[in-house]
Amino acid sequence: MLYQRPKGTHDILPTEVPRWQHAEAAFRELCRLYNYEEIRTPVFEQTELFVRAVGENTDIVAKEMYTSEDRGGRSLTLRAEGTAPVVRAYLESNLQGQDPQRLTKLFYIAPVFRYDRPQAGRYRQHHQAGAEAIGSSQPEVDAEIIQLSMAFFARLGLDEVTLLLNSVGCPTCRPESAQALQDFVKPHLDEMCADCQRRYETNPLRLLDCKNERCRQIMQPAPSMLDMLCIECAEHFDKLQQTLDLLDIAYTVDPHIVRGLDYYTKTAFEFVAPGLGAQDSIGGGGRYDPLIEQCGGPPTPAVGVGIGLERVLIAQESAGVVQEEAPREGVFVVTISEAAWPEGLKLLAQLRAAGIPAEIDYRQRSIRAQLRYADAEGYRWAAILGEDELQQQTVTLRDMVSGEQESIPQSELIARLSAEL
RNA sequence: GUGGGCGUAGCUCAAUAGGUAGAGCACUUGACUGUGGCUCAAGUGGUUGGGGGUUCAAGUCCCCUCGUCCACCCCA
Numbered sequence: 001m002l003y004q005r006p007k008g009t010h011d012i013l014p015t016e017v018p019r020w021q022h023a024e025a026a027f028r029e030l031c032r033l034y035n036y037e038e039i040r041t042p043v044f045e046q047t048e049l050f051v052r053a054v055g056e057n058t059d060i061v062a063k064e065m066y067t068s069e070d071r072g073g074r075s076l077t078l079r080a081e082g083t084a085p086v087v088r089a090y091l092e093s094n095l096q097g098q099d100p101q102r103l104t105k106l107f108y109i110a111p112v113f114r115y116d117r118p119q120a121g122r123y124r125q126h127h128q129a130g131a132e133a134i135g136s137s138q139p140e141v142d143a144e145i146i147q148l149s150m151a152f153f154a155r156l157g158l159d160e161v162t163l164l165l166n167s168v169g170c171p172t173c174r175p176e177s178a179q180a181l182q183d184f185v186k187p188h189l190d191e192m193c194a195d196c197q198r199r200y201e202t203n204p205l206r207l208l209d210c211k212n213e214r215c216r217q218i219m220q221p222a223p224s225m226l227d228m229l230c231i232e233c234a235e236h237f238d239k240l241q242q243t244l245d246l247l248d249i250a251y252t253v254d255p256h257i258v259r260g261l262d263y264y265t266k267t268a269f270e271f272v273a274p275g276l277g278a279q280d281s282i283g284g285g286g287r288y289d290p291l292i293e294q295c296g297g298p299p300t301p302a303v304g305v306g307i308g309l310e311r312v313l314i315a316q317e318s319a320g321v322v323q324e325e326a327p328r329e330g331v332f333v334v335t336i337s338e339a340a341w342p343e344g345l346k347l348l349a350q351l352r353a354a355g356i357p358a359e360i361d362y363r364q365r366s367i368r369a370q371l372r373y374a375d376a377e378g379y380r381w382a383a384i385l386g387e388d389e390l391q392q393q394t395v396t397l398r399d400m401v402s403g404e405q406e407s408i409p410q411s412e413l414i415a416r417l418s419a420e421l
Numbered sequence: 422g423u424g425g426g427c428g429u430a431g432c433u434c435a436a437u438a439g440g441u442a443g444a445g446c447a448c449u450u451g452a453c454u455g456u457g458g459c460u461c462a463a464g465u466g467g468u469u470g471g472g473g474g475u476u477c478a479a480g481u482c483c484c485c486u487c488g489u490c491c492a493c494c495c496c497a
Contacts, residue, residue: 004470007487007489058495059496064496114496116422117423118489118490120490122497129497260496270496270497278493281496284496369457372457373457384455387455396456403457
């Protein structure tokens with residue numbers, strides 16, 4: 001094979017496209033209902049945007065970005081995550097307008113690129129559907145984002161999705177929590193794994209969810225994130241849970257949910273679905289109150305979600321969700337003789353011009369082969385043109401389902417099919 | 422980035438201890454000279470992922486490489 005797709009990418013083939021369109025349409029429709037407007041940003045951004053927004057020490061920035069220089073020496077990076085570009089566009093085009101309190105609600109469906117070792121449900125180019133609500137600090141908005149996500153999963157037939165909920169604190173209480181964890185860990189540091197020794201310096205909160213057995217033992221009596229929240233964060237978390245209860249949205253509080261992007265504050269959540277192996281998170285998000293200011297805007301609270309479409313489709317498959325195949329509602333024009341061929345081409349064009357999907361066999365094979373092909377391809381009707389039909393100015397219209405056929409004047413074919421379709 | 426499994430026809434898979442690659446489905450044609458689905462028959466189709474090595478002989482053994490899958494890590 002001369003060329004193959006780049007590692008970790010995949011083609012979405014014609015047979016799979018309907019499933020994608022179905023998922024995308026469901027997301028769009030829900031965003032319409034929830035009043036989120038679509039935004040489309042470039043596939044690449046200035047590298048600095050992701051570095052500043054996501055955080056220098058995150059895995060995404062440290063080793064997973066597709067970065068290169070253009071001919072003008074500018075460092076550019078393929079969309080490494082969905083939120084930062086939206087925030088950039090929001091600020092650059094002043095979407096908040098004159099009202100600093102305005103709630104701006106945006107959604108996107110876009111490819112995301114991360115250089116990582118591929119495995120099932122993990123690709124170097126994948127697609128995310130995301131929603132961002134910018135301008136409100138109210139926990140009810142967190143709940144709305146979650147509700148929108150859950151509604152999306154429900155529409156796609158995924159009813160085994162679990163919502164994991166946590167609060168990661170804010171710039172006020174997080175340094176204190178981090179300090180408390182460092183103090184707690186310090187005496188045991190040399191017993192812990194290499195990763196944790198690194199985390200101790202770079203991201204102490206991550207110490208809480210190491211999978212190493214020894215580290216877990218050590219961390220067992222450590223103070224939980226949730227116990228160390230400041231009053232404001234604790235109240236926000238309480239209110240969010242009350243709202244979710246009110247809306248009948250089930251959740252599990254899981255203090256191990258720590259988002260891998262530095263900009264998250266307060267609410268962090270993740271959606272987990274069965275059947276995906278180790279990559280069981282089909283979506284996640286949270287509140288990112290400091291990000292807009294960090295990107296040069298006024299202090300503006302915000303919350304958002306990102307959903308991995310490949311993973312959603314895999315979850316659908318393993319949940320046995322089958323999408324009904326839409327029958328092909330078209331006409332296959334069958335020509336039998338040399339003389340019928342040009343007439344067939346004219347008929348084909350007339351049908352298409354009248355809005356009726358139509359196809360013909362350019363190989364001009366036997367009528368048997370043509371009908372077999374029309375059947376295999378699922379055409380509902382066959383319009384047969386041969387010597388007899390040419391003489392009588394008729395066409396034989398065959399119903400491929402019932403096998404019945406009738407002779408009708410060529411001039412009536414389109415009206416007849418339009419009525420049927 | 423670390424460790425492991427797997428790459429044979431379009432698809433799903435065979436090939437005994439190295440011995441010259443096969444089946445089902447699909448596709449094409451015919452039985453049916455103007456009629457699909459069922460049946461029967463014939464046929465097309467492979468540089469066994471790629472490269473190198475060992476051997477008289479490699480799908481099979483060894484090395485490299487690419488891809489894929491699984492776990493770690495991380496995340497969607």
